[in-house]
Amino acid sequence: MADYILETRKLSKEFKGFAAVSDVNLQVERGHIHALIGPNGAGKTTVFNLLTKFLTPTAGTILFNGKDITGEKPAQIALKGVIRSFQISAVFPNLTPLENVRLALQRSTGNSHQFWKSDRCLQKLEGRALELLDQVGLSGLAGEVTGELAYGRKRALEIATTLALEPELILLDEPTQGMGAEDVDRITSLVKRVSANRTILMVEHNLKVVSTLADRITVLQRGSILAEGPYAEVSRNPQVLEAYMGSEHV
């Protein structure tokens, strides 16, 4: 039997009677890059919000490493090693990229409640922060104002910040959305690189990115799973072709 890091059972979410997500049974295998695709409004972001408990499911359970985490709070989910990114880039805009990453590193030091201590104790995290920034090609911009960086760079920073937490499972919500071809390539190879020893669940619209990266694909449509399997298989599924891929298919 396969080793699933994340499973959902009959996961459902209703917004005032509208079923945004219904009976989703998702299984993400450890070590995979798993892509969640589907047309706009299919419920992909909602699934992410449910998995990280930013939304409370109407029904269903979520298992992480075999343990039921359905009742946990968002910060606790993060502490367990599930770190998400957001569809709209999530950075701390008035801080520097270095400070952004350092904030993630700071969490595991256990000194975050110490208001009586000088922040000089954070300096020892800077080496590691620079390493992470270097990994995503941002080491030259470590001291800039994050809010003024180009969009693609903010997304790269977000990934560096996420990596700083050494997550077991990374959830990426459309990491290449709104990017030019060059940035898309950069993020694609970045995701590929950081996927070593990790599991990644990503929402992605760009099918080229999906076909390059994903070990497995789940297609969501109107809140339900339409198809699941390896790219080659799913991309030949007539229902999927009709519902989603259509002429986009390459």
Added chain:
Amino acid sequence: MNKILWAVLIGMGLLAPFVVYPVFMMKLLCFGLFAAAFNLLLGYTGLLSFGHAAFFGGASYVTGYLVKSVGLTPELGVLGGTLSAALLGYAVGSLAIRRQGIYFAMVTLALAQIVYFVALKAPFTGGEDGLQGIPRGDLFGLIDLGRVYTVGGSPLGLNLYYFIFFMFCLGFWIIYRTIHSPFGHVLKAIRENETRAVSLGYQVERFKLMAFVISATLAGMAGAMKSLVFQLASLTDVSWHASGEVVLMTLLGGVGTVLGPLVGAFTVVTLQSELSSVGSWITVIIGAIFVVCVLLFRRGVVGELSRLLKRPL
């Protein structure tokens, strides 16, 4: 910020009573600390409290009561007032942080109005008159805070001044330390992007509550000091006007800057005393100055200065 600047500021504080009327100077220090404490919440955590007068004024009543009716020494009175603000801050904060944005402000305002009502009606607060004639007493039972020295022909209450100046420095140092601590960095992250802070695993409610309590405690300390300076605890300091004034001071000086609240508080208090002769027009004039400043310097005086100098102030 560099050491020279701090040395100059402390030197100015030490020499001030020989240049400026000491009571006026102490008023500046009390409001400066009040605004700095408020700014910890608005400027560094992104929470707008519209009820901070409850802590400032509330503590001044408690200190007044402890010193006048219980007969405690002034340092214990200030300690008691400050602790009462911490407790009140914990209670108000626990309720308020469950709400966001404008609702947070409304909860703090509503709870502060309850404190105002208590100050008006309770048997030990002196109703409309407030607590008057609070004795300054002897510090540690040894040093007479009421003592007046004659320097160059003018009477100066130096004991009280240096006690107040010391308390101000202590409070301001705690705020400075908090801002520049590991904790302070998490507060800034919450201010910048709360959901992201949550998704990194920070339990933001806990951080917000701690920030709220620290802020309330130091606002209370400022109020406790003020009751010794003016020997008075009055309804003015618990009213919503005082809550609004501290917002104004902070915005004027520069929200989210270390020195901004001091500059803002000093400006507003100075204007109030300089313009006191024009009577009720004073509110209009200060309001107009405020509008002009906000239009000209969106980040406040110190905020703009800090941008020009490209360094945090």
